[in-house]
Amino acid sequence: MRFLTCVFAGLPIVSAAALLVATPALAKKKVAAGPVIAMSDAFRANVAAAQAALQSRDVATASARIMALAPMSDIENYVAAGLRFELAAQRGDVQAQRIALTDLFKTNELPKKDAPRLRYVAGYLSYAVGNYDDAVAQLDYAKTLGYDGIDALLLRADIALRRNKPKEARPFVQQALARQRASGQPVPLAWSDRAISMAYQAGDWTEVGQLYRERLTQAGAREDWRSAITNYLSAAGIDSQLQLDLYRLQAANGAMASERDYQAYAQLAEKAGYFAEAKSIIEAGRKVGKLTATQPATASLLKAVTPKATKEIAALPAQAKKAAAASSGKDAQEVGDSYFSLGQFPQAVEQYRLALAKGGVDAGRVNARLGVALARSGDLPGAQAALSQASGNWASVAGFWSVWVDQQSRKVA
Structure with missing residues (x-):
C-alpha cells in the first residue's frame, strides 16, 4: 500500500455538516410543493457542540454529543452520519468510517457532485478493512458516476496484488503512469518502483529499462544508478x-x-x-x-x-x-x-x-x-x-x- 499513501488525505467528507451548523438558514427551508425540511433545536445544539469538540479534537466530548443525537428526518440522518464519520476518522477507526459512509449513502441529502468521490472513498475504506469484493463494487459504482481518477487505478492495482493477481494489477499501474505523464507531472518514485517490480516479474525487459531510465531522471544518485544497472543486467538476452x-x-x-x-x-x-x-x-x-x-x-x-x-x-x-x-x-x-x-x-x-x-x-x-x-x-x-x-x-x-x-x-x- 506504500504507493497509495497520498490517496486518502484531507477528504472533505463532513463539509455539509459544518455548513449546516454555520448557516442556520439551511436548517429550515421551504421547498416548492413539499414539506418543510427542519432540524430540531435540540438536534442543532448537539450538532454544534459535537462540531466544536471535533474541531478542538476533544474526542470524548464529541462522542458523547454525537451519541445524544436522535435524528428524526433525512437531513438529520445525513448530518449525524457525517459527524460519525469525522469522529471515526479522528479515532482512526476505519471500520466505523465505512459504516458511517453507508449511513450517509442511505439518505437523500448527499449532493450529487460529492457522490462519485465518496463512492471511491467507500472503496478505499473497504479495501483497508480487507473487504476487496465491496471495494471493487464501490470503485465500479464510482466509475459509473464519473469518478475514475489515477488514485482509483492504483487502488484497483493494489486490490489485485492483495489477491495475488499481478497480471491483473499491472495494466492498472501502466494506465496510472500514462495518465500521470500526460498530465505533465513527474511519476512518483513509489509508483515507478511498483511498475518496475511488475515488469521485472513479467520478464518485460524493454519496459524495465524504460521505467528505470525514467526513474533516473528524477533520482540519479550513485545508489540509484547501481540499483538500476544491476537489476537491468540480470535481464535475459x-x-x-x-x-x-x-x-x-x-x-x-x-x-x-x-x-x-x-x-x-x-x-x-x-x-x-x-x-x-x-x-x-x-x-x-x-x-x-x-x-x-x-x-x-x-x-x-x-x-x-x-x-x-x-x-x-x-x-x-x-x-x-x-x-x-x-x-x-x-x-x-x-x-x-x-x-x-x-x-x-x-x-x-x-x-x-x-x-x-x-x-x-x-x-x-x-x-x-x-x-x-x-x-x-x-x-x-x-x-x-x-x-x-x-x-x-x-x-x-x-x-x-x-x-x-x-x-x-x-x-x-
Missing part, C-alpha cells in the same frame, strides 16, 4: 558487449560498489579482448579497497592481461592504418572499440565516424558508442544526436547513457 557498456556507465557514475561489480566488469572486458581496460578496472578496484591483491580470480586475471595489454596498445597504430585502407567499416569499428576501451575517446570518435561512412557495420552499436565517446570528449549535444540514432538492442543501453548525458548537461548549465 543481454549480450556481453551490452553488459560491458552498462558496467562502463556504472563506473562513469562512480557507482561501482562491490567486489562483484569490479570482478564482473574486468572479466567482461578481458573476454572481449580489451586487456588494458580489464587491467585498469582491477587496479581501480584495488585502489578503493573493493579488491585485494590476494583475491584469487582477479589476481589471476591481472597476471594474464598485463602482458596482453602492452601488446594491445602497441598494435593500435597499425590497426588504424589498416582500417583506413579497408573497403568496409568493420576494421574501423574494432579500432574505435579499442580506443574506447582505453579511454581515448577523441580517437574513438574518429574511428566510429569512419566506420559509419564506410558501412558494413552494426550502425546501432556504432552510434551508441559514438554517442558515449562524444560525451566523454565533452561534446554533449553531439552525443545526444548520436545516441538517438542507436537502434535494436543498443537503443536501450544508449537510452541509459542519454540520461547520463542529460545529467552532465545540467551540471554544465
Whole structure:
C-alpha cells in the first residue's frame, strides 16, 4: 500500500455538516410543493457542540454529543452520519468510517457532485478493512458516476496484488503512469518502483529499462544508478558487449560498489579482448579497497592481461592504418572499440565516424558508442544526436547513457 499513501488525505467528507451548523438558514427551508425540511433545536445544539469538540479534537466530548443525537428526518440522518464519520476518522477507526459512509449513502441529502468521490472513498475504506469484493463494487459504482481518477487505478492495482493477481494489477499501474505523464507531472518514485517490480516479474525487459531510465531522471544518485544497472543486467538476452557498456556507465557514475561489480566488469572486458581496460578496472578496484591483491580470480586475471595489454596498445597504430585502407567499416569499428576501451575517446570518435561512412557495420552499436565517446570528449549535444540514432538492442543501453548525458548537461548549465 506504500504507493497509495497520498490517496486518502484531507477528504472533505463532513463539509455539509459544518455548513449546516454555520448557516442556520439551511436548517429550515421551504421547498416548492413539499414539506418543510427542519432540524430540531435540540438536534442543532448537539450538532454544534459535537462540531466544536471535533474541531478542538476533544474526542470524548464529541462522542458523547454525537451519541445524544436522535435524528428524526433525512437531513438529520445525513448530518449525524457525517459527524460519525469525522469522529471515526479522528479515532482512526476505519471500520466505523465505512459504516458511517453507508449511513450517509442511505439518505437523500448527499449532493450529487460529492457522490462519485465518496463512492471511491467507500472503496478505499473497504479495501483497508480487507473487504476487496465491496471495494471493487464501490470503485465500479464510482466509475459509473464519473469518478475514475489515477488514485482509483492504483487502488484497483493494489486490490489485485492483495489477491495475488499481478497480471491483473499491472495494466492498472501502466494506465496510472500514462495518465500521470500526460498530465505533465513527474511519476512518483513509489509508483515507478511498483511498475518496475511488475515488469521485472513479467520478464518485460524493454519496459524495465524504460521505467528505470525514467526513474533516473528524477533520482540519479550513485545508489540509484547501481540499483538500476544491476537489476537491468540480470535481464535475459543481454549480450556481453551490452553488459560491458552498462558496467562502463556504472563506473562513469562512480557507482561501482562491490567486489562483484569490479570482478564482473574486468572479466567482461578481458573476454572481449580489451586487456588494458580489464587491467585498469582491477587496479581501480584495488585502489578503493573493493579488491585485494590476494583475491584469487582477479589476481589471476591481472597476471594474464598485463602482458596482453602492452601488446594491445602497441598494435593500435597499425590497426588504424589498416582500417583506413579497408573497403568496409568493420576494421574501423574494432579500432574505435579499442580506443574506447582505453579511454581515448577523441580517437574513438574518429574511428566510429569512419566506420559509419564506410558501412558494413552494426550502425546501432556504432552510434551508441559514438554517442558515449562524444560525451566523454565533452561534446554533449553531439552525443545526444548520436545516441538517438542507436537502434535494436543498443537503443536501450544508449537510452541509459542519454540520461547520463542529460545529467552532465545540467551540471554544465
